[in-house]
Amino acid sequence: MARNILTSPVDRRLFLSLAGAGAGAAALTACGGPSTSTGAKPSAAALDFDGVKPAASFDFWSNHPGKSQDVEKSMIDKFQAKYPDIKVNLVTAGANYEEIAQKFQTAQAAKSGLPALVVLSDVWWFRYYLNESIIPLDSLIKQLDVKLGDFRSSLVDDYKYDGQQWALPYGRSTPLFYYNKDHFAAAGLPDRAPATWQEFAGWAPKLKAASGAKYAFMHPALAGYAGWTLQNNLWGEGGAWSKGWDITCDSPESVAALQAAQDSVYKDGWAGVSSKESADDFAAGLASATLSSTGSLIGILKSASFNVGVGFLPGGSKAKTQVCPTGGAGLGIPSGVTREEQLAAAMFLQFVTEPENTAEFSAATGYMPTRTSADMTAVLAKTPQIKTAMDQLAVTRVQDNARAFLPGADQEMAKAAAKILTQQGDVKATMAELKTTLEGIYTKDVKPKLKA
């Protein structure tokens, strides 16, 4: 005889039945996560925008790199004046590249709330490509007649993979060598960045003695992007995090480069390691020089109470000319939104990367103009230091695969750097350990997803 569960007293059997039913229902819904069946990857050929009308509105997720919220709003206003039928919703989706990536990945997993345009950093876009979270832009570039040839090739080529273009450059940066001109003058040093780290090691004792600053040089914060700036030290000594997909962080050259960095802190004592942001430490007068992103330029110039000089990153004993990695962020279009939204987002992407707009963005942030035809005359008259960042593009190198393409590698590099620079860990052993970790990440998380 059937029981009315709403009126029957709850005995052990009924309770267990209800609990079992609940668990069973929950177990069934648990199957609503990622698909565990294999399917064909969508091909770029399927991305046809013929006859598609742009959406009336779309979301643009940004972390406002280089404190760019105001200039982003200004560009949106201009875009909406040009295209009154398209509304751009600017969403602050994080305070940095990691937070915006976290939000994007979570929305991707939830399969809802995705933007049509997203800021993606140098270490994230490749993961989005591997996860099929972004679309190749080639058909949109063709349809909208985006002048790809006018982009600075070293910046736009960073987003090419498998013969396709996966993003366009936006807030692109390189590290810069920032120095306190007053300190350099007091120490009787030339008003320029050092040509090599060896030259700076010769300057550092004089600088420390004459300046009164705690350190002659402040290594960038390890919790930030230590793996990025340390490429300069590694390349200068002929080392690298990796060459192709071979991890080379434990090569004699790489170990020598990081040993020199450790010596600057412990043996020679002229360098410190920033705890949070070396640009802030430098602007506060804690150190006479540091490395930081070009995106920090405007902030440093505003907050420093001394004359700021900028220069190329130094070379090393093997690389006599300066060597510098590119970095910063691009803009990509997610695959999980409608064609209409993708088209509208692409139109906005085209707009913000137009020469006059990239010049405006550069003036507001210090990031590099991404177009060769951008008229920078007014910008450079106001902030001549940006010219150094632009000129440095001539000595930039594409980042090591290990840093840019391996998930979590940047974090592992930062931890290894912390061991070397703040705990005086053995450099060779630390790099050997890092190599094992990075090879593990490559073998497990990347290699199976790469096309043969």
Add this chain to the structure above:
Amino acid sequence: MFLALALPNLALIATFTYLPLINNIYYSTLDWTLGAASATVVGLDNYVAFFTGPDAGRVLGTTAVFTVATVGGSMILGLLVALALNTKVRGTTFARSAVFAPYVLSGVGVGLVWLFIFDPGYGVLAWLLRGIGQQSPQWINDPQLSLAMVILVYVWKNLGYCAVVFLAGLQSLPKDVMEAASLDGANDVRRFISMSLPLLSPTTFFLLITTMLSSLQAFDLIRIMTPLGNGTSTLIYEAYLQAFGAYNRAGYSASVSVILFAILLIITVVQLRFVEKKVHYS
């Protein structure tokens, strides 16, 4: 009638507690990169990877140190503060509010302020140390000091909670029993050890369970003060870093969460079955 009243709540609990829990157990059997549309079923491989890799010792060790230090620190200091607040002197009302205030503050705000205090470059602590000719330790970059820093701030933030609960316990102790002990010649220390502490055991037991569970789930301070988790990667923070940090290993992260859940369950059962027997309720 009972079920009519209980079912809405049961439905909510099932939807927002048990369903995510079961989902999480399911995800822990997948090799799933967060953001990827597809995943591979790998059975118990994520658990095997955790326990056979370098993560288990590091993460479980950090979790144990953090939990013991924060629970012990909060409870011992909380009890001492409660004893001080239980005296009849001027200003105790203000002192009680001041002690409890950090507990209700946002962990993010607390973390940011303490980061400025601990900053070895221009923090208040570094300034004080320079005043006596000492260099500031590398609180933020050194993993061991980072853990010590987070523990100190966590204890500072939470001892007010323990103090207030202990204070309530102290004020509810039977006065006649305490007076009888005094008449029998027991001094303050003797009365505290032989009378107050045993009579406070229900309060101590309650605090032990609640502070241990909250310590094992502590997240905000760790996230704000040590975003890389270098030296401070407890089980819950490791789960966060693995899925939502740089690695995007959602399946592996789910397995770490399940391990944390199992540990919480075991601790609660052990406390209820064994520790509670030592509690004097009257």
